[in-house]
Each structure stands twice: as C-alpha cells, then as structure tokens.
Amino acid sequence: MAMPQPDERILERAPQIVTALRGVLPEDAVIDDPQETLAYECDALTAYRCAPLAVVLPRTTAEVAEAMRVCGVMGVPVVPRGAGTSLAGGALPTADCVVIGTARLNQVLEIDTDNRFIRVQTGVTNLSVSEVLEPHGFFYAPDPSSQLACTIAGNIAMNSGGAHCLKYGVTTNNLMGATVVLTTGEIVELGGAELASSGLDLLGLLCGSEGQLGIVTEAFLRILPRPEGARPMLIGFDSPEVAGECVARIIRSGVLPVAIEYMDEPCLRAVEDFAQAGYPKCAAVLIVEVEGSPDEIADQIARIRAIADELEPVEFRESRNADDALAIWKGRKSAFGAMGRLGDYICLDGTVPVGQLPHTLRRIGELSKQHGLEVANVFHAGDGNMHPLILFNANEPGQLERAEAFGADILRLCVEVGGCLTGEHGVGVEKRDLMDVQYDAPDLAMQMEVKDVFDPTWILNPAKVFPLQASAAHRLKAVQ
C-alpha cells in the first residue's frame, strides 16, 4: 500500500512544533525522543510501519483541544490513536504527523443505572467498562476480540462490533453521546443521556468515521442489565455451505441468539493443535449462544436444535453447565492465537447478506486455489461479518503482495453479493484503494465534502479511508 511522501516543510519545523506543544501541555505529555516514538510506529497491521514526528498523551479534553489547536494552526497532520489494535492500519502514523494518544484519558466519569448509561473518558479499555459495571449488574454490549486492550475511542472510530453484536448491535447502536475535539481546538457535545437527536445526526456520522472528523474524548455509552444466564451449543457440519445455510435458516426463523460464530476446517485443525478443545473433526463448526431466563434458554435451544437437525449435523453438543460452556468457547477464544502459530496472516473483514454466506464461502475456496494461498475462516456468522484469514510467508518475497491481491478479490466478492468492505475493522489504509469498488464517484465525493466541513485542511488521520489520489486532491484544494 503506497503512503504519501512526508511534507519536508513540516519535518524541517519539527523542533518548533514540539516546542509549541510543550508550551500548552504538561512536560510529560509530549514525546519526541525517537527511541520512544518508535513504540507508536504501527498498529496491529504490522506490515506497515512509520514512526511519527511526535506523540502527545493528554489527560483531559482541554489538553486534547490545546494539542489539536497547535497542530491545526501549524498545519501538522494528526493521527488519533486508541490502543493501536487496528487490523486495518487505522492508527498508522506518517513521518510528518503528531500522534494524539488516548492512553491517559482513562477516567470513568459517571455511572447511572436508572437511565442506563455510563460516561467515560475514551481512553478506557472496552473490557474495563464492563468490569466497572459488573457490581451494578450491568454490562456494555460491543465486545471486539481485542476488548482486553482496545479503547472506547478506537471502538467509536471504527464502529466496532464483536460476538455479541448480533443481538445488541454494534457501537453506533450503543453510543448515546460524545465530546468531540475539532481540528480548530473547538469542543462540541453531540447527544447525551438520551438517545434521540434533533436536526442532523452528527453523532451517527461521527461513529465509524475513523478519526477523519475529530477526536472523541468523552462518551455516554448505553449499558444493559446482565442476562440471567447464557448457554452455548456447538454444531458440526460436513460442508461449509451447509453450515452457512444453517446460519441463514436460524436468522430467518426469528430466533435471535447472542452469538453465532463460525470456524472452518483449517481453523479447527489449528485450534486443536494449539488448545486441544476437543472439537469434532469436520468441515465447519458453529458455536451458537443463547441467553435469558432458564425457560427462554430452553425454548431457544429447542428451536435451534430443530433447525440444525433438518440439515443433518455430524455433531450437536449442548452445554449443560459452566464447564461445558467454557469447553465450547475455549477453541474459539484461542483461534487467533492458534492461527498465529501457522505463520503470517492478514485478517480480512468483509460483510455479506446472511443468505449469501454459502455462495461466498464456496467462492472464497475457489479463490484460495487460484491464488495458491491457504485461507481459514473464523467469524461472526450471524450478522454476515466474515473474517477470512489469508496465510502467507512474509519472508518469501512477493507473498505479502499475493496475499493482498487475494484479500482484495475477497472484498470485491463481498461487495458483488450485496455486502460491504468492512464490518468492524474499518477501511484504514488496508481497504483505502478499494473504496471505489463499493462507491461511485459521486458517493465518494459526497463523503469527502462532508470531511471538508470538519477538517477543511485534511490534517486528520491522513492517507486513510479515502483513495490516496482523491484525498490528495482535497488537501491540495484546501491549501490553495
């Protein structure tokens, strides 16, 4: 993926920029020692690396505003960063940028169970939000796989999902309000303790905008009472397409599990080698979890069992207690770790209508043969959010490029069947140059003109989301 050349005029002014930042921020909030800025050179898309000019780590909205104002006035690109867990390069720096990190924005500000919200600074991690709510009997629904590390700031930027989003929706469905710092240093409040909005829904626009419009420093999040209980079942099939059909039929029937996870044979093999979860040897496994009162759980399991039985599964395993449940989830939870042992991989994130799962899985198999690279599928099947993992050898010249070409073909396929480039990882740099597969020129132009409003000089999170050439044109127009 091409990245733009850094602006020499900015690099030359690096000392002045750092001095200006130090002028408005506490001493320890500005980092420019190359040894230390190196820690920010990449996110979880580690194939791409570039250390920033400086890193700032503010503790308050006011400090973020000061840093943004300095960068805005001096024309310095800003790369917002949560925990750096983006798989799409959403937090990849440029050499001429200042990274604004949320690591120290880690305060829980208010818990209101009556009105079902929590207000936090956005540097808190996703998991810690649910942890702090546990004594109150509540939880925060979106649960990305990276929830131990990833921040609410990153979740909002990427409109993150997770296994439980089938029932509870993704971040945009659970975000009630946000404090946003604009490139001018202005601070605006969108939404609040109540979900409804008047006028244009800028909060909805902001969610998933990948740091292109502003930096969210505080958020009101919708919280939910913990369900009485939850029970997973494991269903094995001897064909990926039949497993896909089973997902489609469950969804069509109106049962709404909290999670439907899918693992195919290459994934199952890796998981067994790594975690000995005792999964059946078959072409595909579904993990379906339901929750509610004991009656509700029994009712839902019976209905799902009836649907699965019509498709002749090779195994149907129902958890009867907490140990069973842990055993069923054990393999799935270790899937990404297990795949890591197989070698290098890129993890995709296309989304398709659920009815298209069988066709899409078959076509991915065919593309795997064409490109000569193995692919493993492990993903949130219930909402059609696929995560094909393409395995390759980074040390063999040309393999990364082949893996990327294969990935691009899969994403084109997703769009072709009525789906979309990304479900929860975002566009970042990874899918930037595929945006015109999904959008016509007028659609993309409109998105970029909306960015013009929030970030007229295009300093926010450069070289992401929009095709490089198109975004360069907008930046140029702003400078003239």
Add this chain to the structure above:
Amino acid sequence: MAMPQPDERILERAPQIVTALRGVLPEDAVIDDPQETLAYECDALTAYRCAPLAVVLPRTTAEVAEAMRVCGVMGVPVVPRGAGTSLAGGALPTADCVVIGTARLNQVLEIDTDNRFIRVQTGVTNLSVSEVLEPHGFFYAPDPSSQLACTIAGNIAMNSGGAHCLKYGVTTNNLMGATVVLTTGEIVELGGAELASSGLDLLGLLCGSEGQLGIVTEAFLRILPRPEGARPMLIGFDSPEVAGECVARIIRSGVLPVAIEYMDEPCLRAVEDFAQAGYPKCAAVLIVEVEGSPDEIADQIARIRAIADELEPVEFRESRNADDALAIWKGRKSAFGAMGRLGDYICLDGTVPVGQLPHTLRRIGELSKQHGLEVANVFHAGDGNMHPLILFNANEPGQLERAEAFGADILRLCVEVGGCLTGEHGVGVEKRDLMDVQYDAPDLAMQMEVKDVFDPTWILNPAKVFPLQASAAHRLKAVQ
C-alpha cells in the same frame, strides 16, 4: 412562527418554471391549478398554511431527478412531501416552492425473506409494507400512530418511531439502504442489502434529516419474523409519578417489553367519554405489551407484575385472550381521536431519560397551572418519548400563542433534564427556533455546514429545522 417572505423573482417566473417542469415530466405529473395546489397547503400542523407555486407527483426516481434538476438550475425551493402527516410542519410549503410529492412512488420492488429485507419505492405507506409482508410471516417494525397514511419517505425523513420501537428501534435502526436524489438531479445509492457501511455513514446522516439533504425515492428496509404471540397488560396507579417510576424500574430490570404506553387522568377521561374502553378511574394507566413464545410471555408478565406490585397499583389487568387484548388497546388507539373532541390541541414530542419521567411529569403539571392551559399526557413511556397534548381554543385570540409558549417551556424542560426536543415528529417549523436551546452555536454551525455540502444553495425544505436567521445567512452566502 414566522415564515420568510416568498422570493418575488421566483413568483414572477412561475409560468416558466411550470413549463420547464412540464418539459421533463409526464403531463399529469405537474399541478399548478390553484384549486388543486390548495390541497397541499399544510400538513398535520394545520395552524400554518401556504399553498405552493406548483406540485409535482413523479412515478420514478428518474422523474424525481428531472424535477430536482429543473428546480436546482432555476433556483426554486423544493418541499419534499410524504403523506403530509407531519405534526411539526415538516411538509409546510412556501409560496415560492415546488412540492415534490411521493404519492405515486408506490411500488414494492423486492421481498427477500432470506436476507430479511424489503425494497420499496418510498411513497408506499408504512402499514402497507407490513401488510404485503404478512403472507410471508414477516413485518416492518417502526409503527407511527399515523401508519395507515404516512409514507416510508416521511418515516425516513423524520426517523419515525412508534409504540413498538422500544424493542425494535426507530427507523434509523431498520433502514439498510436508500436511493437519494440530490439537488443537482444526481442519484446516489447509500447502503443496500447489508447493514454495514464503509467510510462515513451518510445513510445514518440522511435518516432524520427532514428533507434537508435530498429526496429518498427507494429504500431497503430491515424486516423481522412475526412473533408467535403478544399480550398486553394494563396497570393503573393513583399518581403520575409512581407510574413514571414503574416505567423506570421495568427498564432498569432488563425486561424488554415491545411497548410501554402511558395515559394520564385528563387523557383517560376523554378516552372513556369517547370509547368506553372500561379503563379504571385513576391518575395514570400504563399499557405494557410483551411478546414471544407462550413461555417467554408468561415469564415476562410475571417479572413485570412483581415490579408493579411493589408500587401498589390500583389495578393490574392481564389479557388472557385476543378479546382482552383488544379491549386493553382500544382506549389507547382512540386516544388522539378522543382528545380531538376536547377542542384544539398541539401535540409535543420531547424526549427525556426514562429516570427523569417522574420529575418531568410533575414539572409539566406545574407549568400547566402557570400557563393556565390544560395538558393531557399520552405517550411512549418506555423510551422516554413524551407527547404532551396542550389543549386550547383556537378561536380565542392569543390562545395559540400561549399554547406555543407553554409547549416551548416543556421542550426546554426536556433538554434541561438531559433529553431532546424531538423523539419522532422532527423539528420542522414547530421547534426550529428552539434549536439553540439544545445546541451551542458551533454545534449548529457544523450541522448547517453539512447541509451546505448536500444543498449548497439551500433550496431544500426551506425555513425548517434551523433557526430562521441562521438559515437565511447560509442561503445568502450561497447566492453571493
């Protein structure tokens, strides 16, 4: 509410404008006979009336695009219109405008139960969508009170809700894609058969934008399988605040009814006189409906009964069959008709955090005494979406103004407790001049700059949503 003076230069060119429209549209699609345009002089906010310059009724997206292009080129304001059921004046014409009506965009284009969507032209009525889905065992969730008449176009423009939105979300949670005509006549596609999006969420921005950004001519809507059964219960309390507390406790407990409706004593009296529904004589009644399998229903009723019992209701009536259920709903369904017999009213639409319901109901009672006007409350309590009806006598000079002042005080109260000016009726002309109660100047400026992108000359749905002075400044800037 002040409306801007019509632009004389446009009125002078009326014949040329009509001729230009006739040049690109079928003969019967353009109406300029003052006898006929009179039918479009108002919507359901009948206190304000103004016949448009002309009305066009296209049958296809291409025809809407042609009409928009003509208006765009000639600089003529366009007022989009669904069925004209807006209670906030969202479809109120100006004398110098062309109304583009969706009455003939009434085709159902595709039903896909596997992928759970229906694709329609947006002039279809809300109820007819669920009717056409009934043989398939599916339904469309948002159900505004006006669902017999109101169109999907209007639902999208206002982000409409309804009694069942507590469980299923409002329009924005059920809208998957849209075909939009811009003021240039360009046609863009946002979203589609799959809910996820890449880049900026323009579909979310469009939903609820009240005709300020474009005209939606076709839509992909999320459809749901019909539940096995539904059962309402009626709970009477001798205090509005205790009824409000009951709502808050149900929500906090994690039970999720499909509907929690609230009626206070003035409303109950009117309903009894009109419909003899046999409701108890008390200060407030809740109708709570749950749905699911027989087991799920029984479980939820038991939990709600336990919560209500703690608050010592004067009555708890549980429906045991379809006749019981009809009897419970009968009064609520006739509430607006019943109130109409009491005289003139304005129906508000503020939204508050559910925990603030008791306080807000008490303050509305106090405001009623201060303003010397009676108020009746009948609304969707579960999501805090209040609909106070202020009763007044339109024939007595000054009463409309007093009712409006009372209404403005209620909406200020909603914002003050952390709520919002509108839940589902939109801002329209009604709340236009209160937007600065909810938003600071920079917040509002940002919304208006986003409108600049879609509608640079501000011809779409003039004098709505944004304070008159502010929107006049944007229009002026565009013309210069």
